[in-house]
Amino acid sequence: MQAPMANYVASIGMEVHAELATRSKMFCRCPVAFGGEPNTRVCPVCLGLPGSLPVPNREAIEMVIRTALALNCKIAMHSVFHRKNYFYPDLPKGYQVSQYGETNPLGYHGWLELANGKRIGIRRVHLEEDTGKLMHLPNGGAGVDYNRAGVPLMEIVTDFPPDITNEEEAKDYLVELRQILVWLGVCDGKMEEGSLRCEPNISIRPEGTEMLGTKSELKNLNSFRSVQLGVQFEIRRQAATLDSGGTLLQETRGWNESNESSYAMRIKETENDYRYFPDPDLIPMVFDDPYIEGLRSAMPELPLAKSQRYQRDFGLSTKDAERLLQDRETAEFFEEAVAMKGDPKGICNLMISEFAKQLNEAGLSPRQSNISPAHLVQLANLLASDTINSKVGKEVFAEAFKSGAMPDAIVDERGLRQIDDHGPIVESVKAVLATNAEVVERYRGGQTGVAGFLVGQVMKMGQGRFNPQLVQQLVREELERT
Amino acid sequence: MTAADLARAYARRELSVREGVQSSLDRINEFDGQVGAFLKLAEDVGDQADRAQAMLDAGEGTPLTGVPVALKDNLSTRGLRTTCASKILSDYVPPFDATVVAKLKEQGAIILGKTNLDEFAMGTSTENSAYQLTHNPWDLARSPGGSSGGSAASVAAGFTPLSLGSDTGGSIRQPASLCGIVGFKPTYGRVSRYGLVAFGSSLDQIGPFGFNVEDTALMAEAISGHDPRDSTSLRHAPIDASSVRNGSLKGLRVAVPKEFFGDSMHAGLRAVVEQALDTMRKEGAILEEVSLPSIQYCVTTYYIIAPAEASSNLARFDGIRYGPRAEGSGHISVVERTRAEGFGHEVKARIMIGTYALSAGYYDAYYLRAQQVRGLMVQEFKSVFDKYDVVVGPTSPVPAFKIGELKNDPMALKLLDFCTIPANMLGCPAISINAGLTDGLPVGLHFMAPPLADERVLQVAYATEQALGATMRAPFP
Numbered sequence: 023m024q025a026p027m028a029n030y031v032a033s034i035g036m037e038v039h040a041e042l043a044t045r046s047k048m049f050c051r052c053p054v055a056f057g058g059e060p061n062t063r064v065c066p067v068c069l070g071l072p073g074s075l076p077v078p079n080r081e082a083i084e085m086v087i088r089t090a091l092a093l094n095c096k097i098a099m100h101s102v103f104h105r106k107n108y109f110y111p112d113l114p115k116g117y118q119v120s121q122y123g124e125t126n127p128l129g130y131h132g133w134l135e136l137a138n139g140k141r142i143g144i145r146r147v148h149l150e151e152d153t154g155k156l157m158h159l160p161n162g163g164a165g166v167d168y169n170r171a172g173v174p175l176m177e178i179v180t181d182f183p184p185d186i187t188n189e190e191e192a193k194d195y196l197v198e199l200r201q202i203l204v205w206l207g208v209c210d211g212k213m214e215e216g217s218l219r220c221e222p223n224i225s226i227r228p229e230g231t232e233m234l235g236t237k238s239e240l241k242n243l244n245s246f247r248s249v250q251l252g253v254q255f256e257i258r259r260q261a262a263t264l265d266s267g268g269t270l271l272q273e274t275r276g277w278n279e280s281n282e283s284s285y286a287m288r289i290k291e292t293e294n295d296y297r298y299f300p301d302p303d304l305i306p307m308v309f310d311d312p313y314i315e316g317l318r319s320a321m322p323e324l325p326l327a328k329s330q331r332y333q334r335d336f337g338l339s340t341k342d343a344e345r346l347l348q349d350r351e352t353a354e355f356f357e358e359a360v361a362m363k364g365d366p367k368g369i370c371n372l373m374i375s376e377f378a379k380q381l382n383e384a385g386l387s388p389r390q391s392n393i394s395p396a397h398l399v400q401l402a403n404l405l406a407s408d409t410i411n412s413k414v415g416k417e418v419f420a421e422a423f424k425s426g427a428m429p430d431a432i433v434d435e436r437g438l439r440q441i442d443d444h445g446p447i448v449e450s451v452k453a454v455l456a457t458n459a460e461v462v463e464r465y466r467g468g469q470t471g472v473a474g475f476l477v478g479q480v481m482k483m484g485q486g487r488f489n490p491q492l493v494q495q496l497v498r499e500e501l502e503r504t
Numbered sequence: 505m506t507a508a509d510l511a512r513a514y515a516r517r518e519l520s521v522r523e524g525v526q527s528s529l530d531r532i533n534e535f536d537g538q539v540g541a542f543l544k545l546a547e548d549v550g551d552q553a554d555r556a557q558a559m560l561d562a563g564e565g566t567p568l569t570g571v572p573v574a575l576k577d578n579l580s581t582r583g584l585r586t587t588c589a590s591k592i593l594s595d596y597v598p599p600f601d602a603t604v605v606a607k608l609k610e611q612g613a614i615i616l617g618k619t620n621l622d623e624f625a626m627g628t629s630t631e632n633s634a635y636q637l638t639h640n641p642w643d644l645a646r647s648p649g650g651s652s653g654g655s656a657a658s659v660a661a662g663f664t665p666l667s668l669g670s671d672t673g674g675s676i677r678q679p680a681s682l683c684g685i686v687g688f689k690p691t692y693g694r695v696s697r698y699g700l701v702a703f704g705s706s707l708d709q710i711g712p713f714g715f716n717v718e719d720t721a722l723m724a725e726a727i728s729g730h731d732p733r734d735s736t737s738l739r740h741a742p743i744d745a746s747s748v749r750n751g752s753l754k755g756l757r758v759a760v761p762k763e764f765f766g767d768s769m770h771a772g773l774r775a776v777v778e779q780a781l782d783t784m785r786k787e788g789a790i791l792e793e794v795s796l797p798s799i800q801y802c803v804t805t806y807y808i809i810a811p812a813e814a815s816s817n818l819a820r821f822d823g824i825r826y827g828p829r830a831e832g833s834g835h836i837s838v839v840e841r842t843r844a845e846g847f848g849h850e851v852k853a854r855i856m857i858g859t860y861a862l863s864a865g866y867y868d869a870y871y872l873r874a875q876q877v878r879g880l881m882v883q884e885f886k887s888v889f890d891k892y893d894v895v896v897g898p899t900s901p902v903p904a905f906k907i908g909e910l911k912n913d914p915m916a917l918k919l920l921d922f923c924t925i926p927a928n929m930l931g932c933p934a935i936s937i938n939a940g941l942t943d944g945l946p947v948g949l950h951f952m953a954p955p956l957a958d959e960r961v962l963q964v965a966y967a968t969e970q971a972l973g974a975t976m977r978a979p980f981p
Contacts (some may be wrong), residue, residue: 066600070820071701072593073580073602074735105816107862109839116819166824297862299871302706302813304735 030226030255030264033234034186036142036195038178040209041152041217042085048174049076049119051420052164056215058165060157068172074285075303079104082149082174083307085130085208086315089176090129090147092202092324097314101128103149103304106296107492111166112154120150122298128307134202137196143181150175161279176208176286183234189253193246194334201325205350208350213244217493220249223255236270238283242277255284328353336366345374359395359402368402376419384423392426401429413486414438442489444496450483451493451500465501473497505663505720507571510778514560514570521570525549525614528572532616532663536981539651540638540967541657544585545617555614567722567745569612574667577618578625579710580699581605584615588701589633590623592821592846594828602699603734604668604710604727611726616664619654623819623848625675625703627651628917629910632850634761635908635924639684642945646904649679652713656683659713660978663792666723667713672704673806674899674924676711677936679901681948682975684938686720686969687713688962692931693738696731698729699875702817704810705736716975717937717966721745724958751963753971754788763799764897764923764950769876772942777898780939780949780972784896787971791896794888798881802925803918805881808861808874821846850914853874878929885930889954894964897923899936899948923950933958935965940974 044054066074079200090097104122121127127148133141133406153176164225178199186192200218201210207470211218225237240256255277260270276418277282300306323331325347348354352373359369377398381391401419404410410418410433418432433439441447454476455462465472513519536542546552556570575581578588580598582605587593587609601609608615622632630638630653638653640646641661648657655964656679659667669690671674671689680687689711700710710727714720725745731737760781765774773786787793823829823842830841847855851927861870886897900920927934939949949968953961967977 066598068827071580071598071600071826072586072588072596072701072820073578073598073697074600074699075736077733077735107816107819109819109822109836111822111824111835114820114825116822117816295864297859297864297867299812299816299862299867302736303702381978428641 029229030257030261031229032187032224032226033184033237034188034192034253035182035184035223035237036178036180036186036192037221037223038196038199039219039221039467040176040178040211041175041218042082042086042176042201042208044079044081044174045212046079047172048079048082049172049217050150054171054173055107056212056217060165060169063169068114069168070116072095074299076119078304078307079174081169081366083430085174085206086128086147086149086176087314087320088206089203089208089308091133091318091321092206093129093134093144093147093178094103095129095132095144095147095353096125097309098128098130099309099314100306101126101309101420101428103301104298105301106150106298108294110153110295111164112156112171114154114168119300119301119304121148127453127488128283131320134195134198136191136198137316137326137329138194140185142185142191142195145179145181147176147178150177157400183223186362189250189257190376192222192253193250196249198247198326201347205322206346207350213401216244222253224253224260226257227319228258236272238270238272238284239274240277241287242279244279244412248277249417251282251286255282259284275289297439297500323351332366336370338366338370342374345378346370349387351387351389355395359398362399364399365402368406369398370418372398372402376416380420380423391423397422397429404429404433408440409433410440411486411490413441440485440489441484441487442492444492447480447484447488447492447496448500450480451496453499454479454483462501473501478503505665506850507568507714507722507738510571510665511565511567511569514565521553521560521614522550524570525553525572528616528664531661533924535661536663537859538639538981539620539641539643539657539661539663540636541654541661541663542574543587543589543635543654546584546615549614549616549754551766552614556614556971559612566611566726567606567980568577568666568726570662571666572614572616573608573723574616574619574664575605576621576625576652576655576667576669578621578701579605579618579669580701581615581618583634584618586618586701587635588624589621590846590848590851591634592823593845594825596826596960598699600699603696603731605699607727607729612895613666613726615648616938618660619652619667622651622675622848623674623851624701624814625651625712626814626850627852628678628920629768629905629907630654630679631907631911634848639839639907640904641980642684642904645906647682647907648946649812649900649904651675651677651679652687656680656685656687659683659685659715661980662977665715668710669713670700670703670708670710671924671928672707672709672797673928675926676713677899677934677948678921680713680936681775681938681950682904682946683714684941684946684978685715685934686717686965687711687887688720688724688935689927689933690728690958691933692726692737692928693736694740694933694956694958696734696737696933698731698733702813704813705817706813707806707810709928710849710959717935717962717969720935721748721961721962721966724962728958731929737966738956740879740956743901743962745844745875745962747791747959748962748966750787753784753961753964756789756871756894758784758789758791759794759888759892759895760791761796761799761888761895761897762793762827763796766901769898770903770921770942773901773903773947774899776940776942776947777949781896782967784968786875791828792892794892796884796888796926798877798884798898800921801877802881802929803922805874805877805929806921806925807857808870809878811854811858812861812871813858815862816857818847818851818855829942839869881926881929885926885932885971886954887907893953894961895952897950899923903942903945903947927952931955933961935961935967937965937972938974938976
């Protein structure tokens with residue numbers, strides 16, 4: 023789509039639903055899992071059978087509070103569940119248990135800081151239950167799978183008016199948020215499986231004006247990329263409509279991944295009246311300060327803070343720090359190694375190169391491998407002290423990864439220590455020059471570039487153990503001498 | 505025979521459980537055609553009787569082992585159809601037992617069958633059943649009251665010594681009063697609501713009917729106690745039936761709210777109640793008139809809160825997962841038609857009232873205001889309970905009315921609930937016992953005590969029952 027004619031400012035509100043990684047559902051003990059035979063993880067409670075009653079999942083409540091704390095929210099010390107009433111076949115009770123109100127949700131009035139330092143205001147973090155899934159049956163007609171019904175669902179909504187103004191920020195916000203959720207272990211973050219769902223609402227207005235434009239809400243976004251593309255598409259579509267003198271409708275639009283465009287799903291003429299009221303089957307959640315402080319003090323350091331610390335204290339680059347912060351296990355592994363007086367930069371280099379490569383090939387996580395933080399510390403020290411060179415380092419690491427043997431032991435056992443003595447090196451240099459008289463001639467004829475070949479031959483003779491700098495130096499000396 | 509008598513007969517081997525149960529069944533088969541208490545009889549009564557007999561023989565009996573009980577048909581019974589007297593659940597067979605039903609089964613009680621009620625417990629005459637009328641054993645032309653009319657009639661007609669009902673605004677106590685038996689609504693949260701098909705969740709409470717207070721207390725003990733499946737269930741020990749005989753009227757401080765004795769009160773009934781109060785005085789109780797002005801708002805308040813909750817509770821009946829489904833084009837049309845065909849008039853009216861009361865723009869004026877009045881009522885009663893042990897009054901301002909008599913005046917019926925509704929608003933225990941007869945019809949005397957004082961209200965009822973000597977069998981047949 024064409025870039026717009028007039029200058030517009032976009033406002034993007036983000037509504038994110040995260041299925042919580044609890045073992046059981048929100049109000050019953052049915053297990054939480056993805057997929058499976060329809061209606062195999064259901065009971066009278068999550069099917070909403072007459073007379074059944076909900077019992078809240080404490081783990082889910084704590085997960086939401088921990089998320090709210092990570093998002094710098096205020097915590098509602100008295101928080102109630104409401105019923106959101108509407109009819110839909112995937113909604114077993116004719117209402118969804120949710121949380122209503124400005125200061126009633128478990129978390130409210132917080133913010134998330136993007137890597138560039140911009141703060142995105144968070145309006146609310148609340149707890150509700152997921153619905154079932156409508157499915158079209160192969161022989162026509164529709165069915166409902168209630169396996170997902172009652173799975174604890176956390177809703178995170180950004181402030182209004184929105185702070186996000188373009189598709190890049192929208193994506194960054196989501197990336198950052200997902201990282202925090204996965205970091206806290208409250209959500210597996212799998213957008214493709216729908217455990218993390220994002221519904222941005224987008225409006226534009228001419229630059230210099232205050233009134234927010236008519237918004238559209240975007241659904242079916244299954245990846246970061248589709249969020250970015252979808253928001254970009256909506257901004258451009260709305261601009262094109264306004265440029266051509268058209269009016270925008272308040273509507274819900276779906277994202278079509280295959281042709282990368284949005285289509286109208288339904289027009290919102292009036293707001294639904296959900297008739298929220300406190301669920302009389304659930305007693306209010308009341309928390310005290312010691313409880314909340316207990317959760318707060320048990321919070322892990324979050325990725326952004328870690329990244330800043332790694333850069334400040336360890337002198338790592340932003341990029342390297344981010345690679346260590348892919349997941350919590352990797353970061354904690356790194357920090358353990360550093361705590362054993364390892365060289366942070368050396369350990370980081372090992373982790374993001376050899377270790378990452380081997381883990382990837384083996385399909386393992388750091389803790390699942392034979393490598394411990396102590397292995398990394400030893401190897402980094404061997405390299406830093408020039409006891410072994412980087413080529414040998416790779417060999418040692420491969421062996422340690424395979425057998426779990428400590429790098430020092432491998433080096434000793436295989437006699438891999440770097441040779442710094444002039445004697446054996448000079449001997450090899452002489453031998454190489456003698457057997458390559460022709461090459462030596464070319465060097466002396468002015469083709470100094472061939473020295474590299476000779477260095478390589480010497481290194482080969484030393485089976486990689488010669489100190490490379492020394493070999494270079496001695497080859498040149500020998501060539502210049504005669 | 506009372507439940508206690510039956511248990512003694514079993515203990516002395518004068519009667520086998522099969523015999524005891526058979527005599528109940530015989531009576532039902534012979535006379536329930538006239539009364540209409542039961543919607544469905546259980547088919548496994550013989551097996552239940554054998555299991556109960558085995559418990560007794562093994563010395564593992566409880567006071568209810570082998571005792572036939574009837575259950576209001578809004579209590580979930582595994583494998584036994586549960587209709588709520590509604591067409592919308594005409595074929596619904598629950599896959600699970602309500603907690604109270606599971607408890608009764610564990611204790612060896614015999615679940616004889618399911619009794620008639622006003623559809624979804626909405627009514628005070630049992631005339632709103634989609635299936636049948638229930639007749640008052642004292643006068644078959646009259647209503648047994650409601651909504652637990654079938655369960656009350658079952659005990660009054662001598663079909664079962666005990667039965668269970670549910671009470672949202674008086675649905676146990678009012679029919680107990682009209683049928684001359686005892687009906688008890690425990691403290692909200694002392695009996696699990698798990699498996700009770702919800703009407704007004706913040707008001708609903710399951711409770712027993714019995715011929716006398718002793719029997720009623722046995723049943724109350726059997727069904728009460730904390731239930732982890734009900735979040736509103738209190739962490740409290742079961743009601744202690746053994747303490748029932750400990751009560752005395754001597755020195756008892758009794759509040760008599762003048763609002764319970766208004767102009768709408770039936771003269772003959774008033775005389776019976778006042779005579780009962782005199783008897784209490786003679787036994788040493790200290791009666792004082794008090795004023796609780798909030799009582800005059802309780803019916804209005806109730807008819808906002810209960811329908812509001814009901815409008816949401818009954819949303820699940822959409823024909824998608826269970827119950828008959830009407831044909832329609834598209835989801836909304838299927839749901840509309842299913843509900844239009846499945847619900848009766850009174851249920852629809854209350855769903856509409858409740859939906860309106862919760863609607864945006866009306867919520868503050870209705871639902872929120874009603875909750876505020878409820879809070880006020882709690883405060884007012886609390887100040888009375890600070891000074892008095894119990895509150896007493898009539899259960900209903902009128903004795904049993906004729907079937908059809910008030911059918912066309914639903915407001916008049918609703919206005920009769922003002923004596924019983926406060927206990928639901930407060931969540932406090934309340935009981936109705938028989939005080940005597942007026943023109944051959946029973947008159948109920950109603951006691952309330954503060955929340956958790958279930959044992960106190962049972963003790964006071966027991967002592968009053970002893971003093972009045974007014975337990976009596978319906979002249980039926």
